[in-house]
Amino acid sequence: MVELNILPRPPISANPTNLAYGRRGLVYDNQVKAETDALYERVRGVISSLEWPAFAPLIAAINRLKKERDAVILAHNYMTAEIFNCVGDFRGDSLGLAREAANVSAKVIVQAGVHFMAETSKILSPDKTVLIPSLEAGCSLAASITGEDVALIKQKHPGIPVVTYVNTTAEVKAQSDICCTSSNAIQVVETIARQWGVDQVILLPDEYLAKNVAAQTKIKILAWGGKCEVHERFTPDDIAEIRASHSGAVILAHPECPPDVVAASDFTGSTGAMSDYVEFHKPKKVVLITECSMSDNVAVANPDVEFIKPCNLCPHMKMITLEAIYDALLNLRHEVVLDPVVSARAKKAVDAMLALPPAPAGIFDPTRPVPANLEII
Numbered sequence: 001m002v003e004l005n006i007l008p009r010p011p012i013s014a015n016p017t018n019l020a021y022g023r024r025g026l027v028y029d030n031q032v033k034a035e036t037d038a039l040y041e042r043v044r045g046v047i048s049s050l051e052w053p054a055f056a057p058l059i060a061a062i063n064r065l066k067k068e069r070d071a072v073i074l075a076h077n078y079m080t081a082e083i084f085n086c087v088g089d090f091r092g093d094s095l096g097l098a099r100e101a102a103n104v105s106a107k108v109i110v111q112a113g114v115h116f117m118a119e120t121s122k123i124l125s126p127d128k129t130v131l132i133p134s135l136e137a138g139c140s141l142a143a144s145i146t147g148e149d150v151a152l153i154k155q156k157h158p159g160i161p162v163v164t165y166v167n168t169t170a171e172v173k174a175q176s177d178i179c180c181t182s183s184n185a186i187q188v189v190e191t192i193a194r195q196w197g198v199d200q201v202i203l204l205p206d207e208y209l210a211k212n213v214a215a216q217t218k219i220k221i222l223a224w225g226g227k228c229e230v231h232e233r234f235t236p237d238d239i240a241e242i243r244a245s246h247s248g249a250v251i252l253a254h255p256e257c258p259p260d261v262v263a264a265s266d267f268t269g270s271t272g273a274m275s276d277y278v279e280f281h282k283p284k285k286v287v288l289i290t291e292c293s294m295s296d297n298v299a300v301a302n303p304d305v306e307f308i309k310p311c312n313l314c315p316h317m318k319m320i321t322l323e324a325i326y327d328a329l330l331n332l333r334h335e336v337v338l339d340p341v342v343s344a345r346a347k348k349a350v351d352a353m354l355a356l357p358p359a360p361a362g363i364f365d366p367t368r369p370v371p372a373n374l375e376i377i
């Protein structure tokens with residue numbers, strides 16, 4: 001298990017004259033109602049009027065605290081609807097949030113996502129205070145590999161570039177030549193192979209993403225055996241069952257799913273690409289084969305589309321709650337602290353990715369088979 005580079009921090013300046021709300025003052029009164037009514041209009045399709053009075057006081061308090069702290073919240077697509085839509089300042093997939101983290105001017109960044117995302121924000125904004133609201137917001141992919149593992153792989157395979165998925169720790173990124181996301185993995189693999197003049201690339205740590213990328217390129221992929229515990233649970237039988245019980249539904253899968261799930265789906269792309277697909281094609285019925293909250297968040301912007309929810313929840317993402325975000329902002333905890341040397345080396349790999357020209361999100365053609373020469377190292 002990879003250790004979290006996070007230091008709990010004692011409460012600072014919790015002065016009621018500076019802070020708009022104390023914990024005991026969080027009630028759904030007329031002031032909170034007035035402050036949050038417009039936000040409720042945005043999410044009323046996915047949050048019931050019975051639930052809203054429980055969320056609204058925290059939402060109002062968080063939005064006030066953000067101003068007082070000069071803070072922004074980066075909200076990943078897998079956050080629950082009340083976080084994503086009502087307190088998130090920047091919303092999107094890992095690549096989009098990484099780009100925002102690099103440019104943000106606020107003093108404090110609260111990562112409404114998991115730990116590796118907060119580390120990426122710290123890598124890109126080392127002078128800012130980066131907070132992760134829960135110490136338990138880990139990731140099975142990030143925990144599948146260490147920096148020492150990557151150092152050993154490089155010793156065994158000299159001269160082959162190392163591409164690491166952003167779902168990794170700072171130590172792993174520091175050992176890498178370039179990072180990628182599910183949105184740009186095909187582009188990154190082909191670009192780095194061309195730059196290095198090689199015909200093979202090490203792509204870590206997600207085995208299924210590596211296999212799905214290998215099916216789309218002539219570059220040989222050397223892969224690791226990491227898995228996302230949310231996406232690995234989907235099977236071709238699930239897809240067949242969905243097709244049988246929801247005739248006409250368009251099925252969109254994430255490339256962290258096994259290749260046979262990708263082959264059974266209608267379209268495969270990153271969370272950003274799935275979101276764009278729904279926005280552009282407006283299918284009557286759609287199924288997003290990914291983390292459950294994503295459907296609610298895409299549904300808010302597409303009220304005329306019917307979403308069938310397969311509902312695999314990420315337990316790590318679900319550690320981030322309104323309550324945890326409120327505590328993080330009130331007490332400025334838990335601050336992400338990185339070794340400056342590791343951070344600077346990791347930044348080179350992230351910057352190399354961000355320096356690539358923007359390209360359309362990589363689309364995974366489901367008809368292409370995984371090549372037989374893919375190697376798990």
Ligand code: SF4
Binds near residue numbers: 139314
């Ligand atoms: S959904 Fe998968 S890849 Fe994303 S944080 Fe959860 S375990 Fe990690």
